[in-house]
Each structure stands twice: as C-alpha cells, then as structure tokens.
Amino acid sequence: xxxxxxxxxxxxxxxxxxxxxxxxxxxxxxxxxxxxxxxxxxxxxxxxxxxxxxxxxxxxxxxxxxxx
Numbered sequence: 001x002x003x004x005x006x007x008x009x010x011x012x013x014x015x016x017x018x019x020x021x022x023x024x025x026x027x028x029x030x031x032x033x034x035x036x037x038x039x040x041x042x043x044x045x046x047x048x049x050x051x052x053x054x055x056x057x058x059x060x061x062x063x064x065x066x067x068x
Contacts, residue, residue: 006042008035017042 008015015037022030031044 004033006033008038008040010038010040011035 004017005014006017007013008017015035017033017035019026019028019030019033022032024030033042033044034040035042
C-alpha cells in the first residue's frame with residue numbers, strides 16, 4: 001500500500017490516503033485512493049482526455065430580401 005497526503009472533503013483537511021490492494025494489477029500506481037481517517041474514496045484520473053472540438057460559431061443569416 002502506498003500513502004499520499006491529499007485534501008479530504010469529508011475531513012475538511014489534508015489527510016493521508018492509501019491505495020487499497022488493487023485487483024486490476026496497478027500496484028502502487030492504482031488510481032483508487034482511500035482516506036485513512038474517514039474511508040472516503042477518491043479516483044485519480046491518470047490519463048488525459050482530448051479537448052472537444054468546438055463547433056464553428058456562425059452568424060445568423062439576415063432575412064432574404066424580395067423585390068417589390
């Protein structure tokens with residue numbers, strides 16, 4: 001088990017967190033951590049998501065003009 005000090009929202013302060021025995025084979029790099037004081041679980045994202053592509057902003061078209 002590895003230990004890290006992180007902020008726990010339940011304890012409202014910095015507490016040691018430990019990685020539980022990992023069945024997925026992550027070992028010390030397991031993204032699941034548990035607060036040793038209250039038992040709150042955290043999941044640490046260990047990979048990056050690609051930035052979503054924003055749709056091009058288009059201006060509304062003016063109404064079509066008709067000849068009188």
